[in-house]
Amino acid sequence: MATHKRAEFTEAEQRLAAIAKALGHPARVAIVRLLAQRRACVCGELVLELPLSQSTVSQHLKELKAAGLVQGEVDGPRVCYCLDPAGWAVARQLLGNLLAEMPTSVPDTAAVPSCC
Protein backbone atom coordinates (compact mmCIF):
# COMPACT_ATOMS: atom_id res chain seq x y z
CA MET A 1 0.00 0.00 0.00
CA ALA A 2 2.50 2.78 0.42
CA THR A 3 1.85 5.31 -2.33
CA HIS A 4 3.10 8.24 -0.28
CA LYS A 5 0.90 10.48 1.71
CA ARG A 6 2.85 13.53 0.66
CA ALA A 7 -0.29 15.40 -0.25
CA GLU A 8 -1.18 15.54 3.43
CA PHE A 9 1.70 17.85 4.22
CA THR A 10 2.41 21.53 3.83
CA GLU A 11 3.53 22.97 0.54
CA ALA A 12 6.69 24.23 2.20
CA GLU A 13 7.36 20.88 3.82
CA GLN A 14 7.07 19.17 0.47
CA ARG A 15 9.25 21.70 -1.28
CA LEU A 16 11.92 21.43 1.37
CA ALA A 17 11.71 17.66 1.38
CA ALA A 18 12.07 17.58 -2.39
CA ILE A 19 15.22 19.69 -2.24
CA ALA A 20 16.64 17.61 0.60
CA LYS A 21 15.83 14.45 -1.26
CA ALA A 22 17.64 15.71 -4.34
CA LEU A 23 20.71 16.18 -2.14
CA GLY A 24 20.12 12.84 -0.48
CA HIS A 25 22.59 10.93 -2.59
CA PRO A 26 26.37 11.27 -2.53
CA ALA A 27 26.56 11.31 -6.30
CA ARG A 28 24.24 14.30 -6.51
CA VAL A 29 26.15 16.14 -3.81
CA ALA A 30 29.31 15.46 -5.77
CA ILE A 31 27.68 16.69 -8.97
CA VAL A 32 26.56 20.03 -7.60
CA ARG A 33 29.99 20.47 -6.00
CA LEU A 34 31.68 19.79 -9.30
CA LEU A 35 29.41 22.22 -11.07
CA ALA A 36 30.10 24.85 -8.43
CA GLN A 37 33.85 24.40 -8.41
CA ARG A 38 34.13 24.74 -12.12
CA ARG A 39 31.47 27.41 -12.13
CA ALA A 40 30.82 26.07 -15.57
CA CYS A 41 28.90 23.50 -17.50
CA VAL A 42 30.71 20.23 -17.16
CA CYS A 43 28.51 18.29 -19.51
CA GLY A 44 29.84 14.78 -19.97
CA GLU A 45 32.97 15.53 -18.01
CA LEU A 46 30.93 14.64 -14.97
CA VAL A 47 30.95 11.07 -16.13
CA LEU A 48 34.72 11.09 -16.12
CA GLU A 49 34.82 12.54 -12.63
CA LEU A 50 32.33 10.12 -11.15
CA PRO A 51 32.41 6.35 -10.65
CA LEU A 52 29.13 6.00 -12.51
CA SER A 53 28.00 5.25 -16.00
CA GLN A 54 26.75 7.88 -18.42
CA SER A 55 23.14 6.86 -18.12
CA THR A 56 23.25 6.94 -14.34
CA VAL A 57 24.79 10.40 -14.27
CA SER A 58 22.16 11.55 -16.73
CA GLN A 59 19.48 10.24 -14.40
CA HIS A 60 20.94 12.06 -11.41
CA LEU A 61 21.10 15.26 -13.45
CA LYS A 62 17.47 14.81 -14.34
CA GLU A 63 16.54 14.66 -10.67
CA LEU A 64 18.58 17.73 -9.85
CA LYS A 65 16.86 19.53 -12.69
CA ALA A 66 13.47 18.41 -11.41
CA ALA A 67 14.37 19.82 -8.00
CA GLY A 68 15.27 23.12 -9.64
CA LEU A 69 18.87 23.07 -8.54
CA VAL A 70 20.41 22.59 -11.94
CA GLN A 71 19.75 23.93 -15.41
CA GLY A 72 20.65 22.28 -18.67
CA GLU A 73 21.09 24.12 -21.92
CA VAL A 74 21.74 22.50 -25.23
CA ASP A 75 25.05 23.72 -26.62
CA GLY A 76 25.57 22.15 -29.96
CA PRO A 77 26.14 18.42 -29.67
CA ARG A 78 26.58 18.56 -25.92
CA VAL A 79 24.55 19.86 -23.00
CA CYS A 80 25.72 22.57 -20.68
CA TYR A 81 24.75 22.06 -17.08
CA CYS A 82 24.80 24.96 -14.68
CA LEU A 83 23.60 25.47 -11.16
CA ASP A 84 20.33 27.37 -11.01
CA PRO A 85 20.81 30.36 -8.68
CA ALA A 86 17.05 30.74 -8.24
CA GLY A 87 16.71 27.16 -7.08
CA TRP A 88 19.57 27.56 -4.65
CA ALA A 89 18.00 30.74 -3.33
CA VAL A 90 14.91 28.72 -2.45
CA ALA A 91 17.05 25.97 -0.96
CA ARG A 92 18.97 28.48 1.12
CA GLN A 93 15.76 30.04 2.31
CA LEU A 94 13.97 26.82 3.25
CA LEU A 95 16.98 25.08 4.75
CA GLY A 96 17.92 28.25 6.58
CA ASN A 97 14.47 28.52 8.09
CA LEU A 98 14.59 24.93 9.22
CA LEU A 99 18.07 25.17 10.70
CA ALA A 100 17.10 28.36 12.49
CA GLU A 101 14.38 26.48 14.31
CA MET A 102 16.70 23.73 15.43
CA PRO A 103 18.81 23.60 18.60
CA THR A 104 22.11 25.35 18.19
CA SER A 105 24.41 23.67 20.69
CA VAL A 106 24.64 21.00 23.30
CA PRO A 107 24.34 23.30 26.34
CA ASP A 108 21.02 24.55 24.99
CA THR A 109 18.87 23.36 27.84
CA ALA A 110 15.67 24.11 25.96
CA ALA A 111 16.35 21.14 23.73
CA VAL A 112 16.21 18.78 26.68
CA PRO A 113 12.90 19.51 28.36
CA SER A 114 11.87 18.47 31.81
CA CYS A 115 9.93 15.43 30.76
CA CYS A 116 13.12 13.66 29.73
Add this chain to the structure above:
Amino acid sequence: MATHKRAEFTEAEQRLAAIAKALGHPARVAIVRLLAQRRACVCGELVLELPLSQSTVSQHLKELKAAGLVQGEVDGPRVCYCLDPAGWAVARQLLGNLLAEMPTSVPDTAAVPSCC
Protein backbone atom coordinates in the same frame (compact mmCIF):
# COMPACT_ATOMS: atom_id res chain seq x y z
CA MET B 1 21.92 -4.43 -10.24
CA ALA B 2 22.12 -1.20 -8.41
CA THR B 3 23.49 -1.82 -4.92
CA HIS B 4 24.66 1.74 -4.48
CA LYS B 5 28.15 2.85 -5.15
CA ARG B 6 28.18 5.05 -2.07
CA ALA B 7 31.57 3.74 -1.00
CA GLU B 8 33.09 5.53 -3.96
CA PHE B 9 32.32 8.94 -2.56
CA THR B 10 33.82 11.18 0.10
CA GLU B 11 33.05 10.69 3.75
CA ALA B 12 31.66 14.22 3.91
CA GLU B 13 29.55 13.68 0.82
CA GLN B 14 28.04 10.59 2.34
CA ARG B 15 27.41 12.22 5.68
CA LEU B 16 25.76 15.20 4.06
CA ALA B 17 23.73 12.99 1.78
CA ALA B 18 22.57 10.93 4.74
CA ILE B 19 21.37 14.03 6.57
CA ALA B 20 19.68 15.38 3.46
CA LYS B 21 18.06 12.04 2.86
CA ALA B 22 16.69 12.00 6.38
CA LEU B 23 15.07 15.34 5.63
CA GLY B 24 13.94 14.13 2.24
CA HIS B 25 10.44 13.26 3.31
CA PRO B 26 7.71 15.71 4.30
CA ALA B 27 6.75 13.61 7.30
CA ARG B 28 10.25 13.80 8.71
CA VAL B 29 10.45 17.52 8.10
CA ALA B 30 7.15 17.85 9.93
CA ILE B 31 8.41 15.70 12.78
CA VAL B 32 11.55 17.72 13.45
CA ARG B 33 9.49 20.90 13.21
CA LEU B 34 7.03 19.58 15.74
CA LEU B 35 9.83 18.56 18.06
CA ALA B 36 11.41 21.99 17.69
CA GLN B 37 8.22 23.94 18.23
CA ARG B 38 7.32 22.11 21.37
CA ARG B 39 10.94 22.06 22.39
CA ALA B 40 9.92 18.89 24.12
CA CYS B 41 9.52 15.21 23.64
CA VAL B 42 6.26 14.66 21.92
CA CYS B 43 6.35 10.90 22.03
CA GLY B 44 3.14 9.46 20.69
CA GLU B 45 1.58 12.87 20.29
CA LEU B 46 3.35 12.95 16.97
CA VAL B 47 0.99 10.29 15.75
CA LEU B 48 -1.94 12.53 16.59
CA GLU B 49 -0.40 15.44 14.74
CA LEU B 50 0.46 13.51 11.62
CA PRO B 51 -1.68 11.76 9.02
CA LEU B 52 0.25 8.55 9.52
CA SER B 53 -0.10 5.39 11.54
CA GLN B 54 1.85 4.72 14.70
CA SER B 55 4.14 2.18 13.10
CA THR B 56 4.96 4.51 10.23
CA VAL B 57 5.79 7.38 12.56
CA SER B 58 7.97 5.04 14.57
CA GLN B 59 9.81 4.11 11.42
CA HIS B 60 10.41 7.73 10.47
CA LEU B 61 11.71 8.41 13.96
CA LYS B 62 14.07 5.51 13.59
CA GLU B 63 15.51 7.03 10.44
CA LEU B 64 15.91 10.42 12.07
CA LYS B 65 17.68 8.74 14.94
CA ALA B 66 19.95 6.88 12.54
CA ALA B 67 20.84 10.21 10.93
CA GLY B 68 21.71 11.61 14.36
CA LEU B 69 19.11 14.35 14.26
CA VAL B 70 16.87 12.97 16.98
CA GLN B 71 17.40 11.29 20.32
CA GLY B 72 15.01 8.99 22.10
CA GLU B 73 15.01 8.38 25.82
CA VAL B 74 12.79 5.91 27.57
CA ASP B 75 10.59 7.69 30.06
CA GLY B 76 8.47 5.17 31.85
CA PRO B 77 5.97 3.59 29.53
CA ARG B 78 6.60 6.12 26.79
CA VAL B 79 9.59 7.39 24.87
CA CYS B 80 10.76 10.96 24.92
CA TYR B 81 12.05 12.22 21.60
CA CYS B 82 14.22 15.27 21.46
CA LEU B 83 16.25 16.92 18.76
CA ASP B 84 19.94 16.15 19.03
CA PRO B 85 21.85 19.44 19.10
CA ALA B 86 25.09 17.70 18.15
CA GLY B 87 23.52 16.20 15.07
CA TRP B 88 22.07 19.53 14.04
CA ALA B 89 25.43 21.15 14.52
CA VAL B 90 26.86 18.74 11.98
CA ALA B 91 23.92 19.35 9.68
CA ARG B 92 24.36 23.10 9.96
CA GLN B 93 28.05 22.77 9.23
CA LEU B 94 27.75 20.49 6.22
CA LEU B 95 24.73 22.17 4.69
CA GLY B 96 26.26 25.57 5.36
CA ASN B 97 29.43 24.58 3.57
CA LEU B 98 27.49 23.34 0.59
CA LEU B 99 25.25 26.38 0.37
CA ALA B 100 28.27 28.63 0.66
CA GLU B 101 29.68 27.07 -2.48
CA MET B 102 26.52 27.56 -4.46
CA PRO B 103 25.51 30.60 -6.53
CA THR B 104 23.86 33.27 -4.46
CA SER B 105 21.65 35.15 -6.87
CA VAL B 106 20.49 35.34 -10.44
CA PRO B 107 22.71 38.26 -11.49
CA ASP B 108 25.76 36.24 -10.49
CA THR B 109 27.30 36.01 -13.93
CA ALA B 110 29.81 33.42 -12.81
CA ALA B 111 27.02 30.86 -12.60
CA VAL B 112 26.35 31.21 -16.30
CA PRO B 113 29.69 30.65 -17.96
CA SER B 114 30.57 31.49 -21.50
CA CYS B 115 30.06 28.03 -22.89
CA CYS B 116 26.34 28.23 -22.33
Add this chain to the structure above:
DNA sequence: GTTTGCAATCGTAAATCTACGATAAACGAA
Protein backbone atom coordinates in the same frame (compact mmCIF):
# COMPACT_ATOMS: atom_id res chain seq x y z
C1' DG C 1 22.94 12.42 -47.20
C1' DT C 2 25.97 10.05 -44.12
C1' DT C 3 28.78 9.65 -40.36
C1' DT C 4 30.31 10.95 -35.70
C1' DG C 5 29.84 12.10 -30.89
C1' DC C 6 27.24 13.31 -26.96
C1' DA C 7 23.21 12.96 -24.10
C1' DA C 8 18.48 11.26 -23.15
C1' DT C 9 15.59 7.52 -22.90
C1' DC C 10 14.20 2.62 -22.65
C1' DG C 11 14.31 -1.79 -20.60
C1' DT C 12 15.80 -4.37 -16.89
C1' DA C 13 17.08 -5.98 -12.23
C1' DA C 14 17.90 -5.59 -7.46
C1' DA C 15 17.55 -2.85 -3.45
C1' DT C 16 15.29 0.44 -0.76
C1' DC C 17 11.36 3.27 0.79
C1' DT C 18 6.72 4.05 2.35
C1' DA C 19 2.91 2.51 4.63
C1' DC C 20 -0.09 -0.35 7.18
C1' DG C 21 -1.95 -3.87 10.40
C1' DA C 22 -0.72 -7.22 13.65
C1' DT C 23 2.17 -8.70 17.10
C1' DA C 24 5.55 -8.35 20.72
C1' DA C 25 8.02 -5.95 24.37
C1' DA C 26 8.38 -2.71 28.25
C1' DC C 27 6.63 -0.19 31.91
C1' DG C 28 3.48 1.62 35.48
C1' DA C 29 -0.76 1.03 37.81
C1' DA C 30 -4.40 -1.56 39.85
Add this chain to the structure above:
DNA sequence: TTCGTTTATCGTAGATTTACGATTGCAAAC
Protein backbone atom coordinates in the same frame (compact mmCIF):
# COMPACT_ATOMS: atom_id res chain seq x y z
C1' DT D 1 0.17 -10.79 38.96
C1' DT D 2 -2.62 -8.92 35.69
C1' DC D 3 -4.20 -5.13 32.94
C1' DG D 4 -3.80 -1.10 30.13
C1' DT D 5 -0.84 2.05 27.71
C1' DT D 6 2.88 3.05 24.76
C1' DT D 7 6.33 2.00 21.47
C1' DA D 8 9.16 -1.13 18.61
C1' DT D 9 9.32 -4.72 15.48
C1' DC D 10 7.63 -8.14 12.07
C1' DG D 11 5.46 -9.28 7.90
C1' DT D 12 3.67 -7.65 3.82
C1' DA D 13 2.66 -5.06 -0.46
C1' DG D 14 3.35 -1.72 -3.80
C1' DA D 15 6.05 2.18 -5.38
C1' DT D 16 10.36 4.26 -5.98
C1' DT D 17 15.37 4.45 -6.36
C1' DT D 18 19.74 3.10 -8.12
C1' DA D 19 22.35 1.31 -11.62
C1' DC D 20 23.65 -0.50 -15.98
C1' DG D 21 23.77 -1.66 -20.97
C1' DA D 22 21.54 -0.86 -25.24
C1' DT D 23 19.09 2.03 -28.05
C1' DT D 24 17.41 6.29 -29.77
C1' DG D 25 17.67 11.22 -30.81
C1' DC D 26 20.01 15.28 -32.08
C1' DA D 27 23.25 18.51 -33.89
C1' DA D 28 27.57 19.38 -36.08
C1' DA D 29 30.97 17.75 -39.36
C1' DC D 30 32.19 15.45 -43.34
